[in-house]
Amino acid sequence: MIRGSTATSAADVAMAGTYRIGKQFEFQATRTSNGVPDGSGFLVEATLTAIELTEPGFVVDFGELAPLKHHLDQKLDHRNLDDVLGTGNTSDAQLAAYLEDWCRANLNKDAVDRLECVNVRRGRPTSSGPHDVTFSAQHRLGGLPEGHKCGRPHGHTYLVSPLLGQGALPDSVRTLAVLLDGTVLNEVLGFEPTSERLAHHLLRTARSAGNAELEAVRVSETASSWAEYSEQR
Numbered sequence: 001m002i003r004g005s006t007a008t009s010a011a012d013v014a015m016a017g018t019y020r021i022g023k024q025f026e027f028q029a030t031r032t033s034n035g036v037p038d039g040s041g042f043l044v045e046a047t048l049t050a051i052e053l054t055e056p057g058f059v060v061d062f063g064e065l066a067p068l069k070h071h072l073d074q075k076l077d078h079r080n081l082d083d084v085l086g087t088g089n090t091s092d093a094q095l096a097a098y099l100e101d102w103c104r105a106n107l108n109k110d111a112v113d114r115l116e117c118v119n120v121r122r123g124r125p126t127s128s129g130p131h132d133v134t135f136s137a138q139h140r141l142g143g144l145p146e147g148h149k150c151g152r153p154h155g156h157t158y159l160v161s162p163l164l165g166q167g168a169l170p171d172s173v174r175t176l177a178v179l180l181d182g183t184v185l186n187e188v189l190g191f192e193p194t195s196e197r198l199a200h201h202l203l204r205t206a207r208s209a210g211n212a213e214l215e216a217v218r219v220s221e222t223a224s225s226w227a228e229y230s231e232q233r
Contacts, residue, residue, distance in 0.1 A: 017203075017231035019196050020049045020116070021059045024224040026124070027072045031081040031090040040122040042092075044072060044099060048114040056143040057194035062225055063148075064111045068103055096120040131168040132161045135181035139193045153184075156221045158195075160202060163216035163230065172209035173202050173217065195219045195227035203229050 023046050030039040046068060050059045081090040085098060100118040107115070138155045141148075160177055162169050185193035189201065203217040216230035 017200070017229055018049060018051060019053060019059050019200070020047060020228045020230070021062070021196065022047045022226045022228075023062055023065050025069050025072055027077040029076055029079050029081050032087055033091075041124060042076075042095070043121050043123055044068075044096075045119045046103065047116045047119070048111065049116045050114050053194075053196055054110070056141050056192040057197040059114055059196060059227070060111050064108055067106055068099070071102060071106070072099075092120045092122070129161060132159055133169060133174050133177045134159050135177045137180050137183050137185050139185040141192055141194060143192070158198070159220040161218040161220070161226075162214060163218070163228075166214060166216075169217075170206045170209065170211040170214060172211060173206050173214075176202060176205050195221050195225075196229065199227050199229035203231060207231075 025044045025046075026041060027044070028039075028041050030037055032038065046065055048059050053059065076084060081095070085094070089098075096118050099120065100115070103115055103118060104112050134157055136155060136157045138153060140153045141150045144151045158177075158180075160169065160173065180188065185198075191197050191201070199217045199219045202219065203214065206214045206217070216228055218226050218228040220226040
């Protein structure tokens with residue numbers, strides 16, 4: 001086990017705090033804005049939140065959001081949104097409200113219960129910021145349905161970020177990220193290494209090192225998904 005990296009007990013995982021995950025989807029469309037055509041790429045982000053995780057350590061499995069991607073592909077992608085939703089009903093805020101209503105009516109109960117919001121903006125996913133750190137590692141997750149892809153050994157290049165506006169990550173988090181680089185996370189951490197639990201572990205590492213001002217850590221496995229753990233003091 002990595003020196004300075006202690007196993008996360010069930011009590012630690014359940015301690016007071018908030019887990020959030022976000023999943024981003026893109027679609028391309030046009031609409032009328034202020035009386036003129038407005039073609040753009042749109043970025044949809046669904047955010048879900050929980051105080052306790054489901055096994056093996058999820059707010060919800062990102063796969064539960066696949067129906068939203070299918071709906072975007074079939075209903076909105078490469079379309080004139082005026083024809084789909086009606087002229088005057090296609091602002092970013094109106095699109096977000098429409099998609100949040102759709103999610104609450106069509107996703108499974110666990111996802112609906114934990115859905116916080118859906119946001120829409122124009123453009124592309126944002127790149128990493130100046131205060132982020134990356135590491136690459138392997139893992140696999142247990143306790144998943146047979147055939148689930150995350151149950152197979154695989155790797156990610158993880159992006160670790162502080163809460164927006166909080167400046168640089170503390171040295172304790174950066175040091176741990178360096179130590180995790182090139183490892184098999186199942187072998188060096190004492191918990192199922194989901195992004196949610198990694199975020200929790202990194203924040204607790206910062207707190208143990210005396211960095212009480214850091215309120216949240218975000219871990220991104222991919223460019224379109226992230227998990228965050230926050231705990232205010």
